[in-house]
Amino acid sequence: MVDDVVDLATRPTQLPGSGRRFEIRSAVARGFLYLVALVVLATIILPVLYVILGGFRSTPQLASDPLGLPHPWLFSNYRAVLGLGSFWRQVWNSTLIAMITVGLVLPAASLAAFVLSRFRFKAREGIYTLFTFGLLFPVTVAILPLFIVVRQLHLINSPLGVALPQAAFALPLSIIILRPFFASIPGDFEEAAMLDGAGPLRFYWSILLPLSRPVMATITVLTIVTSWNAFLLPLVVLNKSVQHTLPLGVTNFSSQYTTDTAKVLAFTALSMIPALLFYVIAERQIVKGLAGGAIKG
Amino acid sequence: MRMLFFAPYVLSEVVTAVVWRQIFRPSGAIDAVISGVSSHDFQGLWLANPKIVLYSLFFVITWKYFGFHMMIMLAGLQQIPDELQEAAAIDGASSWQAFRCITLPLLAPAIRVSVFLSMIGSIQLFDVVWVLTGGGPINASNTMATYMYDWGFERHHIGYANAVSVIVFGLSLLVALAYQRWALRRDVEGSLTAMGA
Numbered sequence: 460m461v462d463d464v465v466d467l468a469t470r471p472t473q474l475p476g477s478g479r480r481f482e483i484r485s486a487v488a489r490g491f492l493y494l495v496a497l498v499v500l501a502t503i504i505l506p507v508l509y510v511i512l513g514g515f516r517s518t519p520q521l522a523s524d525p526l527g528l529p530h531p532w533l534f535s536n537y538r539a540v541l542g543l544g545s546f547w548r549q550v551w552n553s554t555l556i557a558m559i560t561v562g563l564v565l566p567a568a569s570l571a572a573f574v575l576s577r578f579r580f581k582a583r584e585g586i587y588t589l590f591t592f593g594l595l596f597p598v599t600v601a602i603l604p605l606f607i608v609v610r611q612l613h614l615i616n617s618p619l620g621v622a623l624p625q626a627a628f629a630l631p632l633s634i635i636i637l638r639p640f641f642a643s644i645p646g647d648f649e650e651a652a653m654l655d656g657a658g659p660l661r662f663y664w665s666i667l668l669p670l671s672r673p674v675m676a677t678i679t680v681l682t683i684v685t686s687w688n689a690f691l692l693p694l695v696v697l698n699k700s701v702q703h704t705l706p707l708g709v710t711n712f713s714s715q716y717t718t719d720t721a722k723v724l725a726f727t728a729l730s731m732i733p734a735l736l737f738y739v740i741a742e743r744q745i746v747k748g749l750a751g752g753a754i755k756g
Numbered sequence: 757m758r759m760l761f762f763a764p765y766v767l768s769e770v771v772t773a774v775v776w777r778q779i780f781r782p783s784g785a786i787d788a789v790i791s792g793v794s795s796h797d798f799q800g801l802w803l804a805n806p807k808i809v810l811y812s813l814f815f816v817i818t819w820k821y822f823g824f825h826m827m828i829m830l831a832g833l834q835q836i837p838d839e840l841q842e843a844a845a846i847d848g849a850s851s852w853q854a855f856r857c858i859t860l861p862l863l864a865p866a867i868r869v870s871v872f873l874s875m876i877g878s879i880q881l882f883d884v885v886w887v888l889t890g891g892g893p894i895n896a897s898n899t900m901a902t903y904m905y906d907w908g909f910e911r912h913h914i915g916y917a918n919a920v921s922v923i924v925f926g927l928s929l930l931v932a933l934a935y936q937r938w939a940l941r942r943d944v945e946g947s948l949t950a951m952g953a
Contacts (some may be wrong), residue, residue, distance in 0.1 A: 488851070503822060504760055507767075510775050525788040595932050599901045600925040603908050603918050611821055686767030690883040692912040695909060706770040710887050713774045720778060727774050731767055731777040742759060 507731070514725030521720050536725035546729070548701065549708035553733075556618050556625070556693075556704060557686040563626035564633055564682050565675065571630070572637035573663050577649065587638070593631030598624070599690055606695050620696040621704075627685050633678045640674045641667060680741045687734060705730050758830075769820065769883035776816045777803070777888055803889055806896035813897055816884060821877070825870045832866025833859070841927035868939050875935065879928045899926045 465500050513521060515529035540546055575587050598605070605624055615622030644667065652662045668675070690706045697703055703711070709730050713723045762771065779785045780802040790798040802812045836859060844854040882901035885891060891898035891906060898906070900920065908917030 485851070501761060503764060503819065506775055506779055506819070507763060509779065522783070525783070525785045567829070592775070595929055596925065597880050599882050599930070600921050602905070603914060603921055607914075608808050637901070638786075640838070688770070690768065690770045690887075691905070693894060700819075706883075709770055709774050713777065720781075722773070724778060727778075731771055733766065734761065734766050734771075739759070739764075742762075 496713075501641065510724050510731070511720060511728045514728045516721055518719055518721045521724075525572075533721075534714070536721050537729065539722060540726045540729055545700070545703075545708065546726070548702055549705045550698075550733070552618065552632060552702060553687055553704040554746045556622050559618060559620060560625045560629065560686045561620035561679055561682050563622065564629045564680065567626065567669065568630055568633035568678065569635055569671070570663070572634045572641050573667060575634065576638045587634075589636050589645075590631050593628070598628050598689075600629075602691055602695060604636075605692070609696055615696055616699050617696075618700050618702070621689070621693050626682075629682045629685065632681070636678060637671070637674060640671060644670055645730035676741075680737075684734070684737070687737075705733075758826075761826055763768065764820045765823040767820070770887050772816060772820045772885045773887035776812075776819075780812060786938065804893055806893050809889055809897045812870045813885060816888065817878075817881070820884070821874070822926075825874070828866050828870045828873075829863065832863045872935050872939070875931055876928055879924065879931065900927075 466675045506565070515532045515534070516527075517533055517536075520527070520530070524595065572589055609620045611614060614623070648661055648666055648670075652666055657665065668688070688706065688756060689704070692711075693704045693707055697707065700711070709727055716722050739756075769774075783801050786802065787798055790800065801808060803809050840858050840862075841844075841854055844858055849857070859867055878899075880901055881899045882905065885897055885899050885902050886905065889897045891902040901924065904917045904920040904924065907913045907920065909930070
């Protein structure tokens with residue numbers, strides 16, 4: 460405290476223009492905060508590293524010294540997993556389901572948001588509220604009736620059986636993100652388009668969508684990530700191992716090969732890669748989407 | 757750096773659970789760390805002891821969602837104008853005082869959203885628990901969702917499981933509405949809608 464006051468008194472001119480958000484003036488406090496941040500970072504990163512490095516070791520190595528570095532580096536685990544037909548089939552299944560889901564969500568959500576943002580009609584707010592209530596009704600809660608409906612549609616063991624419900628459950632969030640964005644596009648554009656003889660659909664396709672590319676990208680990313688990581692719905696719908704998605708495959712593999720720890724780690728590491736890669740590529744979109752969806756609305 | 761904090765959030769809950777199952781296993785990584793520090797053989801029954809298993813789960817879930825909530829806080833921090841910090845500094849506030857009296861109160865909306873999402877998420881928690889512990893040992897880590905799945909799809913009492921899921925839905929609706937009514941309403945008007953994810 461005394462330190463701070465002295466500091467303030469000796470360098471008052473620096474403060475207003477300094478531009479730093481949080482100036483922590485005591486060296487001890489600053490060091491302590493850095494230490495906390497480092498410990499948290501280590502806690503977060505080490506398990507991921509443990510899995511990736513563990514894949515380069517052998518099971519006896521892992522058993523005798525769980526924490527050591529690979530010595531020697533073994534590539535056999537990764538090679539074995541990459542040679543598994545089931546691994547690639549699961550990657551393909553996950554990709555296919557994610558693609559179908561996005562293909563359903565983008566047109567449905569953008570058309571709904573288009574109507575809800577640019578047309579004025581009586582039940583508009585009511586319909587919008589109905590959509591927003593979907594947020595409170597997650598897949599977990601609906602899984603039993605959903606399973607029964609999917610079975611009645613004979614979609615058990617079909618990618619559509621997962622993709623259709625997923626698309627439906629992705630709609631509320633997508634519409635909520637899209638609507639304010641669509642609404643913020645100036646009416647002049649619409650007027651100009653109308654004067655040039657464009658109908659509403661033409662306006663939607665040629666003006667609204669091209670202007671909304673960033674927000675559509677956000678929705679694509681969110682939908683793909685959710686679909687890629689989904690567990691409960693595929694678990695219930697996809698019974699045949701040929702149809703399994705990656706999360707199901709990881710679980711099965713890890714309970715099938717409980718004794719071969721190294722191979723389980725290699726499989727897990729490989730299944731992390733698509734998500735991590737995708738995240739690196741789409742980071743900005745994800746963060747924007749999350750921050751926008753969570754705080755503003 | 758921020759990206760590293762965010763990495764676990766991108767992993768699916770299933771992968772998270774499989775990773776931690778390996779780390780928690782007897783004589784696994786965690787046991788090795790503790791044995792190394794205390795220099796005698798240590799075996800914690802992280803997932804097998806009904807009294808410990810929930811704390812292990814708390815840790816894993818915190819690990820996974822830390823980055824997400826950090827992101828919410830960051831977005832909140834960015835909305836606090838710099839001028840306030842400067843004004844406080846000119847008035848002679850220490851950095852702790854500035855944090856306590858400016859940053860924290862203005863961050864409250866972000867904190868409330870974060871708490872809200874955690875609560876709703878916990879009510880519906882399934883993937884991590886199911887893969888990591890299956891609700892065991894002796895039901896010690898069953899959540900409402902794993903309980904429902906167990907009865908519906910393992911024991912085929914679909915009717916009973918449906919009753920469970922209706923109650924789960926009722927509870928989360930109640931929590932959401934109550935929280936919205938008492939805590940969130942001061943932030944944004946009519947924003948049941950604004951709580952994404």
